[in-house]
Amino acid sequence: MKCPKCKETYDDNFKFCPYCGEEKPEPKICPTCEMDPSTEFNFCPECGTELVSKSQWEELKRKEELNKLNEQLKKYDLLDEKSLKYLDKAIELEPENIRYLEDKAYLLRYLGRYEEAIECYDKLIELEPKEYFHKDYKGDCLYALKKYEETLDISYGSEGSLNGGFFLEKIAMELITTNQEEEAIKYIEKYIELNPNDAFRWKMKVSCLSGLQRYEEEIECYDKLIELQHYDPIYWIRKGDCLYALKKYEEALNCYDEVIEQDKENEDSWIKTSILWTNKGKCLEKLGRDEEAKECYEKAKSLKD
Ligand SMILES: [Zn+2]
Ligand SMILES: [Zn+2]
Numbered sequence: 001m002k003c004p005k006c007k008e009t010y011d012d013n014f015k016f017c018p019y020c021g022e023e024k025p026e027p028k029i030c031p032t033c034e035m036d037p038s039t040e041f042n043f044c045p046e047c048g049t050e051l052v053s054k055s056q057w058e059e060l061k062r063k064e065e066l067n068k069l070n071e072q073l074k075k076y077d078l079l080d081e082k083s084l085k086y087l088d089k090a091i092e093l094e095p096e097n098i099r100y101l102e103d104k105a106y107l108l109r110y111l112g113r114y115e116e117a118i119e120c121y122d123k124l125i126e127l128e129p130k131e132y133f134h135k136d137y138k139g140d141c142l143y144a145l146k147k148y149e150e151t152l153d154i155s156y157g158s159e160g161s162l163n164g165g166f167f168l169e170k171i172a173m174e175l176i177t178t179n180q181e182e183e184a185i186k187y188i189e190k191y192i193e194l195n196p197n198d199a200f201r202w203k204m205k206v207s208c209l210s211g212l213q214r215y216e217e218e219i220e221c222y223d224k225l226i227e228l229q230h231y232d233p234i235y236w237i238r239k240g241d242c243l244y245a246l247k248k249y250e251e252a253l254n255c256y257d258e259v260i261e262q263d264k265e266n267e268d269s270w271i272k273t274s275i276l277w278t279n280k281g282k283c284l285e286k287l288g289r290d291e292e293a294k295e296c297y298e299k300a301k302s303l304k305d
Helices: 054-076 083-093 098-110 114-127 132-144 148-157 163-177 181-194 199-209 215-228 233-245 249-262 274-286 290-304
Strands: none
Touching (some): 054 083, 083 098, 098 114, 098 132, 114 132, 132 148, 132 163, 163 181, 181 199, 215 233, 233 249
């Protein structure tokens, strides 16, 4: 090393010139021929290019490589497995740019490599704990792996996330389509806890309950639906049927009478169906009101014909 100040030559291992105390300058390099001529020159003696410090040169190389990687990434887009290796390299070269990590997570999710995607999202959550969408995407992956409880843990845990309910719905539908209604009810109930006035979920719940002989719960659903929606004879009739099954004949009778009262003006009235009169007749019979029961059965019979 030749000291640029006093021009003495000293060993490269020193950080300061032992003759004049000047700090050892950073080695320079020619960006064109990638040669390290000597610190005493400002221009490359070979090609005339202005010399740069080694750290500047490394930075230039890094930028150059990133540009190349970005060109490759543009070529393959984020739906191609080939992009993965470029993303990995880009993450290595520019770890502070989380876009590459986001893109990698996205691609892995698209490719169905959910465990690996989750690893990326965990890193992203660590880097940006306030960005709820990282958590939502992680929830997507957990859902795809059928880790339902974990899906809900992450999507509920994130403030601002709208996906708590979204996942509940997805999980419930998935369970219903695979005939796991009792399991589905648990998730629908969690949804109802969040949105107690969502009539659609009460309907979902009651349809899952059907056939399970959980009549009190069914009645609770019908009461809520009656409260939330306009008059619907079906709710009253089904509530009546549940009360009948629970041997609450007076209350069941009231439900059928409610339909007879409310439906009398309607064109497609339930009064014109035999089922209503048969069910009412059965209640009356249980209550020992045989004459009235007989009238109902006759009415039912006339409607059948
Ligand atoms: Zn010196
Ligand atoms: Zn040169």
